[in-house]
Amino acid sequence: MKQNSEGLEYNNSTVKMVIGRFRKHKLAVASLYFLCFMTVLAILAPIISPYDPNKVSTSFSAPPSLAHWLGTDQIGRDMFSRLLYATRISLFVGFATTVISTVIGVVLGLIAGYFGGIVDIIIMRITDTIMSFPYILLVLVAAAIFGPGLWNIILILGFVDWPGAARLVRGNVLSLRETNFVKGNIVAGMPNRYILFSEILPNTIGPILVYATSVFAITILDEAALGFLGMGVQPPTASLGNILNGAESITILTSKFWLWVPAGVIIILLVLSINFVGDALRDAIDPSAKE
């Protein structure tokens, strides 16, 4: 049991150290609180939204009022409720896409970098191929083929976003493979899976996390772009993107700000705060970083 308590103690101190360094970035801490706040709002959307997001009321395109805090849209749905549900969908798309693309990218990057040779060539040529397509066109074509929809958008974005992560991880692995501590572990007869996942992977976690946060941010933007073009999550389900879709019309853009400004502001704040958190994480996780 003594063994256990000692093990726990040093794990705790590592975590404490990371948290301590993260806290020094005030902007990132504020961003994290904001993200948590938005996440809670998104999760609790069904409870806190004053109206059913798809329920049509009698006033169309009404400006903000006491009954409808952020007004109503063209067909009379409550904007505040729709925004809550839209944030929920957009965060979910961002999160799921990031997880899918990061896992694919990290695994392929590790394999390509560590084993090299023909495996590396095959994986990297696939990566190059995907990267050489115009990104938005590829996503649009895929969305047109498979049909727009929540899960299709997640899968399409997930399978298009991984090459960046794969390249990043591969590059890191290539340099880590030449370090003496990896060689030392080979000499000590440690198995490949240990060297890959326990020696090399922890040293690439920093860049992976930072990259993942940027993928998260970019995915939210991509979903917004797709929604704006009408190829994203389909109405009546609300997403930040398809709310912005309303701003295609010049009258709305110029005279009905409540239909697009709140959604735009939420996107900007989400993306900004995710990026701040990512930057701070990179500094916090590196044990040799200067205090």
Next chain:
Amino acid sequence: MYNNEDNNGERKPLVVVSELKKYYPVKGLNIGKNTPVIHAVDGVNLEIYEGETLGIVGESGCGKSTIGRQIVALEKPTSGRVIYQGETLSDMPFGCLRKIRTHIQMVFQDSTSSLNPRKQVYDILAAPMLYHGIVEKEGLNAEVNRLLDLVGLPKSMKYRYPHEFSGGQRQRIGIAKALSVKPRLIVCDEPVSALDVSVQAQILNLLKQLQDELKLTYVFISHGLGAVRYVSSRIAIMYLGRIVEIADTQELFDDPIHPYTQALFDASPLPVPKLRGRQRIVLKGDIPSSVNIPSGCRFHTRCPYAIESCRINDPELISVEGSKGHKAACPVLMAQRSE
């Protein structure tokens, strides 16, 4: 076949390096011609005996570190073999090699990159022991403490990260990691070259003391004659991928035969002022490229004793008359001696 020697009453080598060659292709575009190769190690024969410290000395780029990497089987030789207890390492199936590997460990020059910056000392030392089943989980903590004690570090340091240590302390941890899998042979690849002089002495003394306690065998690779002389029982001098002279330490320093060995000794500063006026061999020019090795004796381009035949005949290591295990690859000077 190597076991037979034992029956004849000779010392049994732990590792035999046989006709070892390692060439690296020169990177870059080479259209329409054969890829040039770097002859890092070009036909080396060595025996490493149990309990000894074999020093390997030579200029930068002479292939001494390459030999080290071949002995620990980090790279496959281009040709030739490294034989550990009768088994050729490069021919072994992967699973067997992994077990055998624990017998031959390595201590690296750069102690900063030889420890994973994300891991605490405890994890660095414990992982190989756990994987190879050297200790049970319950005994792990005690074993880590014992290893740290062996290399002279307080056990309270085990939860620190590598960057929290000084260079000398990191090198001690590097040694502890090598010791953790209970090796018989440790290849020390310039273990003290990156440390300052006072720390060098501490590490060298630690290596010697560990050798006595644990009956270790060392291959000590260095370009510093002083360090090699201090720890080695036998020394091999390398030049351009070949061993040019090998002898017991005392014998080598008393009676160096090969002109390159003499030049190396003459080039190192002497603490005794009286001897400073002595005649010295001073080498002119740079070490030739290991891509285009000179014909004949590869040292003839810089050798003050070179004669015509040196350009043509590639000399082999020949035993020196009346000595035990002293070999040199200079027929010219050896003929002069016997006259």
